[in-house]
Amino acid sequence: MSSENIGNSMNSAIKTSAAPPQRRTIDIVNLSLNRRYRAERRFRFYGLAAIVLSLVFLALLFVSIVGRGYSAFWQTHIRLAVFFDPEVLKRDTLVNADYAALVRASLLKMFPQTEGRQDRRMLVALVSSGAVYQLRDMALKDPELVGKTVEAWLPADDDVDMLNKGHFRRDLPESERRVSDKQIAWIERLEAEGRLERHFNTTFLTAGDSREPELAGIWGAVAGSFFTLVITLGLSFPIGVAAAVYLEEFAKKNRWTDLIEVNINNLAAVPSIVFGLLGLAVFLNFFGLPRSAPLVGGLVLTLMTLPTIIIASRSALKSVPPSIREAALGVGASKMQMVVHHVLPLALPGMLTGTIIGMARALGESAPLLMIGMVAFIVDIPKGLTDPATVLPVQIYLWSDSPERAFVERTSAAIMVLLAFLVVMNAGAIILRKKFERRW
Amino acid sequence: MAPISLLAVLLALSAAGYYFGRRKAFALADRAGGAVKLHSRPTYHGALTALWCAIPALLIFGFWLACENEVITHLVVSDMPESIRSLPADRMNLVINDIRNLESGSFVSQTADPAIQTAVDHYRRLRSISHQALAVITIALMVAAGLLVRRRIAAGLRARNQVEGILTVILVACSTIAIFTTIGIVLSVLYEAIRFFNIIPVTEFLFGLDWSPQMAIRADQVGSSGAFGAVPVFLGTALISAIAMVVAVPIGLMSAIYLSEYAGKRLRAVAKPLIEVLAGIPTVVYGFFAALTVAPIIRDWGNWLGLDVASESALAAGLVMGIMIIPFVSSLSDDFINAVPQSLRDGAYSLGATRSETIRQVIVPAAIPGIIGGVLLAVSRAIGETMIVVMAAGLSANLTVNPLAAVTTVTVQIVTLLVGDQEFDSPKTLAAFALGLVLFIVTLCLNVIALYVVRKYREQYE
Numbered sequence: 097m098s099s100e101n102i103g104n105s106m107n108s109a110i111k112t113s114a115a116p117p118q119r120r121t122i123d124i125v126n127l128s129l130n131r132r133y134r135a136e137r138r139f140r141f142y143g144l145a146a147i148v149l150s151l152v153f154l155a156l157l158f159v160s161i162v163g164r165g166y167s168a169f170w171q172t173h174i175r176l177a178v179f180f181d182p183e184v185l186k187r188d189t190l191v192n193a194d195y196a197a198l199v200r201a202s203l204l205k206m207f208p209q210t211e212g213r214q215d216r217r218m219l220v221a222l223v224s225s226g227a228v229y230q231l232r233d234m235a236l237k238d239p240e241l242v243g244k245t246v247e248a249w250l251p252a253d254d255d256v257d258m259l260n261k262g263h264f265r266r267d268l269p270e271s272e273r274r275v276s277d278k279q280i281a282w283i284e285r286l287e288a289e290g291r292l293e294r295h296f297n298t299t300f301l302t303a304g305d306s307r308e309p310e311l312a313g314i315w316g317a318v319a320g321s322f323f324t325l326v327i328t329l330g331l332s333f334p335i336g337v338a339a340a341v342y343l344e345e346f347a348k349k350n351r352w353t354d355l356i357e358v359n360i361n362n363l364a365a366v367p368s369i370v371f372g373l374l375g376l377a378v379f380l381n382f383f384g385l386p387r388s389a390p391l392v393g394g395l396v397l398t399l400m401t402l403p404t405i406i407i408a409s410r411s412a413l414k415s416v417p418p419s420i421r422e423a424a425l426g427v428g429a430s431k432m433q434m435v436v437h438h439v440l441p442l443a444l445p446g447m448l449t450g451t452i453i454g455m456a457r458a459l460g461e462s463a464p465l466l467m468i469g470m471v472a473f474i475v476d477i478p479k480g481l482t483d484p485a486t487v488l489p490v491q492i493y494l495w496s497d498s499p500e501r502a503f504v505e506r507t508s509a510a511i512m513v514l515l516a517f518l519v520v521m522n523a524g525a526i527i528l529r530k531k532f533e534r535r536w
Numbered sequence: 537m538a539p540i541s542l543l544a545v546l547l548a549l550s551a552a553g554y555y556f557g558r559r560k561a562f563a564l565a566d567r568a569g570g571a572v573k574l575h576s577r578p579t580y581h582g583a584l585t586a587l588w589c590a591i592p593a594l595l596i597f598g599f600w601l602a603c604e605n606e607v608i609t610h611l612v613v614s615d616m617p618e619s620i621r622s623l624p625a626d627r628m629n630l631v632i633n634d635i636r637n638l639e640s641g642s643f644v645s646q647t648a649d650p651a652i653q654t655a656v657d658h659y660r661r662l663r664s665i666s667h668q669a670l671a672v673i674t675i676a677l678m679v680a681a682g683l684l685v686r687r688r689i690a691a692g693l694r695a696r697n698q699v700e701g702i703l704t705v706i707l708v709a710c711s712t713i714a715i716f717t718t719i720g721i722v723l724s725v726l727y728e729a730i731r732f733f734n735i736i737p738v739t740e741f742l743f744g745l746d747w748s749p750q751m752a753i754r755a756d757q758v759g760s761s762g763a764f765g766a767v768p769v770f771l772g773t774a775l776i777s778a779i780a781m782v783v784a785v786p787i788g789l790m791s792a793i794y795l796s797e798y799a800g801k802r803l804r805a806v807a808k809p810l811i812e813v814l815a816g817i818p819t820v821v822y823g824f825f826a827a828l829t830v831a832p833i834i835r836d837w838g839n840w841l842g843l844d845v846a847s848e849s850a851l852a853a854g855l856v857m858g859i860m861i862i863p864f865v866s867s868l869s870d871d872f873i874n875a876v877p878q879s880l881r882d883g884a885y886s887l888g889a890t891r892s893e894t895i896r897q898v899i900v901p902a903a904i905p906g907i908i909g910g911v912l913l914a915v916s917r918a919i920g921e922t923m924i925v926v927m928a929a930g931l932s933a934n935l936t937v938n939p940l941a942a943v944t945t946v947t948v949q950i951v952t953l954l955v956g957d958q959e960f961d962s963p964k965t966l967a968a969f970a971l972g973l974v975l976f977i978v979t980l981c982l983n984v985i986a987l988y989v990v991r992k993y994r995e996q997y998e
Contacts, residue, residue, distance in 0.1 A: 143794025367920020460818025
């Protein structure tokens with residue numbers, strides 16, 4: 097009825113303006129229908145394209161990281177017949193002896209026709225400067241080796257490694273590549289003799305930072321991240337839960353609690369680098385805490401993750417039905433007993449989920465840690481909360497700045513390790529939620 | 537005694553306090569004829585004893601350690617020979633650093649001068665005295681407090697109420713940390729920023745067109761003027777954030793619309809978490825991606841088209857930042873679109889509107905306040921984002937809006953000014969805090985407006 101009325105009135109409107117003979121509403125609708133359906137399909141396509149585009153970005157990100165990084169888990173080694181020359185080793189104690197001379201000697205023995213200082217230096221450069229530590233450890237472990245010849249797999253220099261993995265092209269003119277023609281000839285001979293092989297790169301997973309890509313590892317950064325997160329978790333979880341319990345269960349609704357709420361919501365959106373400025377001005381300059389220490393990093397990240405944990409904990413507390421509270425109060429529990437004995441245990445899984453997600457964010461955070469000096473080049477693996485340390489994301493940042501081609505590969509591999517940790521943490525949070533989620 | 541083992545002792549003593557308090561309460565209960573005769577259950581008596589043992593001692597412990605370094609340094613300095621004490625302040629700091637480094641044995645910066653060596657010994661001695669004194673005081677305090685509370689334990693003691701009172705105070709204290717953090721941020725940033733504005737006038741900082749914060753070390757040095765006009769920095773930030781929003785808002789909004797209005801259950805279950813994954817990736821990873829993958833691609837395409845593209849173009853950083861923000865926009869818009877009541881949709885369909893017409897003319901207008909709030913939050917995130925721009929954007933401040941040129945941002949400048957040597961008396965270091973103040977104020981305003989809008993919107997349909 098009413099639509100007919102509208103149709104009639106529209107008809108009359110059209111009559112007065114255009115005045116063609118009798119056009120019904122349905123005709124107008126039908127005429128525009130194709131255009132409207134096309135617009136519908138277009139709109140739908142835009143939506144789908146937006147989703148596909150974001151997924152393509154995601155895929156591109158992962159492919160580019162994994163594609164660059166997977167090869168870092170293998171490292172080229174060179175097998176050398178090293179003669180533990182008593183002449184060389186007796187000159188000093190076994191710890192301080194000139195092991196580089198042993199490497200030099202065995203290389204020269206293999207390629208006796210090498211003449212001239214420059215050529216010799218190029219030959220020695222094939223083997224990593226870290227090889228001497230491996231030989232030293234061998235000699236210290238088994239002093240009987242002195243005077244014997246041992247076939248040892250020694251790490252190759254990063255340039256050799258890159259060439260072997262195909263990241264350096266061999267067909268470029270000599271001046272444009274880092275490996276000279278002579279070195280390529282030597283490498284090809286080593287390959288032909290089966291003296292050049294790729295082994296699993298344990299150094300990458302167990303060593304600290306180094307200027308030499310083939311000796312650099314992530315373990316120092318992982319340990320730093322661990323200590324930092326221990327502090328963050330140890331402080332932010334109890335404080336966050338306590339704050340959430342107070343705000344959700346005890347606080348009366350007044351201006352004071354409103355102020356706290358607004359503050360928490362705002363802090364959750366404050367740029368992380370501002371927390372770094374706070375840490376620098378307060379923890380380092382005012383309290384005089386040590387620079388580059390996981391202790392300070394943990395404190396800064398605590399302040400940063402607290403809002404996240406408080407918000408998550410409050411929503412977990414909210415989801416506990418009031419009947420539980422009323423039942424507890426009804427049998428004579430005090431308010432504190434009701435919270436501690438009944439509400440908290442039921443809300444705990446939700447709180448833990450929120451905490452894990454907050455920790456995952458803290459693990460990936462680097463900007464505030466740059467401010468408090470956790471960007472130093474630190475070779476030693478930190479052993480405590482006040483040792484100078486760096487964390488995994490900052491290590492990635494440091495390596496990404498390094499000019500060597502081999503560090504690109506290692507940066508990507510470190511990112512893969514970081515992402516693996518994050519996946520494990522988030523999966524843990526999801527499992528926790530699935531397992532303990534209760535619908536009331 | 538090292539502080540960490542002292543802490544362990546303190547905790548062990550509190551545990552002992554709990555045990556003894558509880559035991560005394562049980563003994564009382566036995567004499568009085570069952571635990572019902574007590575006002576509070578015995579565990580509360582134990583807890584009360586433990587709390588009184590632990591809290592004062594831990595407060596003193598924390599306060600002592602916080603002040604210890606300053607006091608000892610002061611004592612050591614005042615005992616040093618006149619020749620060292622009369623050094624200017626910055627040299628003095630170096631000497632103190634040397635002493636501390638030598639003392640902790642981390643490294644030796646110079647062959648130890650005998651005066652320094654005595655100072656180090658003095659420092660070490662004072663510190664061991666301080667630690668011993670701390671141990672004696674805290675342990676004595678704990679034992680005294682424990683005995684006092686234990687004596688007060690009686691059948692009528694309202695132990696539960698007291699324990700709950702203490703716990704409430706702790707809860708309140710924890711919830712005020714958010715306020716103290718905000719105050720801390722404001723005070724620390726403001727203090728250094730005011731010191732900066734004493735050297736460089738505010739107007740020059742806010743409206744100056746030339747930014748080159750490197751200070752000349754020698755007077756005749758070239759190219760280090762020390763100019764602090766931050767407009768190019770602000771413009772660069774705005775440019776990169778604008779590029780990010782141009783990428784993130786359409787993609788995020790359209791994918792949210794598609795997922796909530798068109799997509800079937802299966803696609804939604806797969807695509808939504810995958811898009812959320814983008815939000816969980818650390819920003820340093822995006823920075824690496826921008827610098828090593830996206831920037832070269834953009835440069836190659838630009839060269840192919842005959843354009844002059846900087847290797848650290850604003851476009852690369854902005855594009856990747858946009859990708860990072862997509863899930864942020866999409867999940868917030870998704871919330872708001874879902875909050876639009878079904879009756880509005882049904883009304884539009886019944887008038888014969890197609891789905892896209894319903895979305896464009898009914899749902900999006902109804903959700904627009906929420907979406908705007910979400911976009912404002914996303915803008916504030918883009919402005920404050922650090923690692924992507926540090927790794928992929930430039931360092932030199934160019935006054936340009938060309939997305940193919942290299943620009944710098946507020947966060948990049950903060951990082952470059954503060955990483956490395958810091959001198960808290962030079963405008964170069966202090967400028968970082970002035971920039972931080974601007975960043976904090978701008979993001980705070982955006983957040984307050986956005987949160988207000990979002991809250992109002994939520995109330996509208998509830």
